[in-house]
Amino acid sequence: MATVKTTSPKESAKSPRTARGRQTLRKLLDAAAKEFGEKGFHEASISGITRRAGTALGSFYTYYDSKDAIFRALVKDMSEQVASHARAAVEPETAAFEIERAALHAFLEFAHDNKEIYRIVDEAEFVDPASFRAHYETTAARMLERLKRGEQSGEMREGLEEAHAWAIMGMNVFLGLRYSVWSDKTDPDRIARLANALLREGIGKKADS
Amino acid sequence: MATVKTTSPKESAKSPRTARGRQTLRKLLDAAAKEFGEKGFHEASISGITRRAGTALGSFYTYYDSKDAIFRALVKDMSEQVASHARAAVEPETAAFEIERAALHAFLEFAHDNKEIYRIVDEAEFVDPASFRAHYETTAARMLERLKRGEQSGEMREGLEEAHAWAIMGMNVFLGLRYSVWSDKTDPDRIARLANALLREGIGKKADS
Numbered sequence: 001m002a003t004v005k006t007t008s009p010k011e012s013a014k015s016p017r018t019a020r021g022r023q024t025l026r027k028l029l030d031a032a033a034k035e036f037g038e039k040g041f042h043e044a045s046i047s048g049i050t051r052r053a054g055t056a057l058g059s060f061y062t063y064y065d066s067k068d069a070i071f072r073a074l075v076k077d078m079s080e081q082v083a084s085h086a087r088a089a090v091e092p093e094t095a096a097f098e099i100e101r102a103a104l105h106a107f108l109e110f111a112h113d114n115k116e117i118y119r120i121v122d123e124a125e126f127v128d129p130a131s132f133r134a135h136y137e138t139t140a141a142r143m144l145e146r147l148k149r150g151e152q153s154g155e156m157r158e159g160l161e162e163a164h165a166w167a168i169m170g171m172n173v174f175l176g177l178r179y180s181v182w183s184d185k186t187d188p189d190r191i192a193r194l195a196n197a198l199l200r201e202g203i204g205k206k207a208d209s
Numbered sequence: 210m211a212t213v214k215t216t217s218p219k220e221s222a223k224s225p226r227t228a229r230g231r232q233t234l235r236k237l238l239d240a241a242a243k244e245f246g247e248k249g250f251h252e253a254s255i256s257g258i259t260r261r262a263g264t265a266l267g268s269f270y271t272y273y274d275s276k277d278a279i280f281r282a283l284v285k286d287m288s289e290q291v292a293s294h295a296r297a298a299v300e301p302e303t304a305a306f307e308i309e310r311a312a313l314h315a316f317l318e319f320a321h322d323n324k325e326i327y328r329i330v331d332e333a334e335f336v337d338p339a340s341f342r343a344h345y346e347t348t349a350a351r352m353l354e355r356l357k358r359g360e361q362s363g364e365m366r367e368g369l370e371e372a373h374a375w376a377i378m379g380m381n382v383f384l385g386l387r388y389s390v391w392s393d394k395t396d397p398d399r400i401a402r403l404a405n406a407l408l409r410e411g412i413g414k415k416a417d418s
Contacts, residue, residue, distance in 0.1 A: 040335060097413070119334070119335075122331060122334055122335075123335065125328070125331055126249060126328075126331075126332065126335075133391075136383075136386075140387075147412070150412075154414055155413070155414055156412050156413060156414060157412055157413065157414050157415065160412060161403075162387075163384065163387070163388065163400055163403050163404070164403070164407065164412060166383045166384055166386075166387045166388075167380040167383065167384055167403075167404055167407055168380070169383055170379040170380045170381070170382055170383025170384065170386075171376040171377070171379045171380045171383075172379070173379055173383065174345075174375045174376065174378055174379025174380075174382065175372065175375055175376055175379065177345075177375075177379075178345075178349075178371075178372075178375045179372065179375075182342075191372055194370075194372050194373070194376075195372070195376055198373065198376055198408075198411065199407075199411055199412055199413075200411045200412075200413040201410065201411040201413060202407065202408055202409045202410040202411035203356070203359075203365050203366055203369060203373060203408055203409075204306070204364070204365060204366065204408075204409040204410060205363055205364055205365060205366050206366065
């Protein structure tokens with residue numbers, strides 16, 4: 001299967017310099033999420049994206065060279081949106097486990113409101129493997145930083161490492177798939193608490209004390 | 210994107226009645242795993258599968274109507290292989306957490322030896338969504354049964370439910386992706402122990418006793 005070409009410096013340099021430009025770019029990315037989410041990469045088209053965005057075809061080419069280029073930008077954008085939703089849900093000085101709970105809660109809500117994120121990220125495995133890998137590697141690296149801070153503050157146990165981050169990320173991704181994407185009535189609060197209890201204490205029976 | 214047609218009763222009735230027939234079917238499924246794993250669903254072909262299997266085209270059509278049909282059978286077969294590898298790794302009367310450790314260890318080894326499983330199952334999300342969903346729902350149901358047994362035996366805490374099964378399945382899937390598929394030197398023993406400790410006790414700092 002043909003895969004998306006790697007980023008050229010030229011492409012990444014095309015960032016808008018005006019508020020209006022940033023607005024157009026946002027419209028294009030939101031429209032691309034709908035177009036790729038509904039049709040999949042192969043059936044999606046640039047004209048479908050500009051139609052949904054209500055922009056001229058010329059505006060598209062101001063920012064992106066190709067369908068490949070906007071798909072790649074979209075995976076990166078969704079990855080950043082997930083991160084910024086998680087950050088926004090957390091107050092500074094929040095306790096380590098509470099950060100994880102709030103981050104998962106924010107992710108479950110985001111995935112519920114943007115169900116197409118799974119289809120787009122998962123399709124990246126086939127049409128743009130580098131973006132797929134970058135999305136998960138970046139997310140895991142961010143998770144590991146948080147775990148290390150929890151370890152330093154004495155809330156989490158010592159010796160946490162990359163594999164813990166991948167385990168927790170996988171947990172969150174599958175809970176999102178099952179309870180935000182495949183379920184109509186979702187209860188992100190309950191699911192985030194349940195996963196957080198698993199993280200804090202595991203599922204072993206407690207010895208009576 | 211065109212999706213695989215749902216199973217007809219006729220298709221599922223085509224099971225071989227002889228040892229030789231079962232051998233041919235096994236060869237076809239193993240060849241299909243290689244063909245779909247290397248080329249992806251769209252580029253893969255029936256003739257590519259029979260060439261790899263060293264069987265005649267007629268043998269293929271004895272068992273499958275189409276490329277769709279063998280893809281669907283393959284996802285089900287891989288799902289069953291994962292389950293049977295996990296079962297084979299566990300002695301009867303094994304303790305509940307030890308079952309989870311052994312099952313993950315077996316999965317990590319299976320994924321390392323059959324790296325194409327991720328590409329095939331993940332591509333099913335697009336070409337055969339029903340198989341994709343069935344694979345994870347079946348795997349989660351099996352996990353939940355094990356958790357319930359652990360709860361009844363008093364090894365695991367009470368109140369475990371479907372969401373715990375999905376969380377643990379997600380953990381295992383992502384550890385397999387990172388440490389069996391994306392990594393050449395893999396240490397399934399270490400990773401399975403690390404994940405098992407997370408399950409048993411979580412990652413919270415223990416109070417001094």
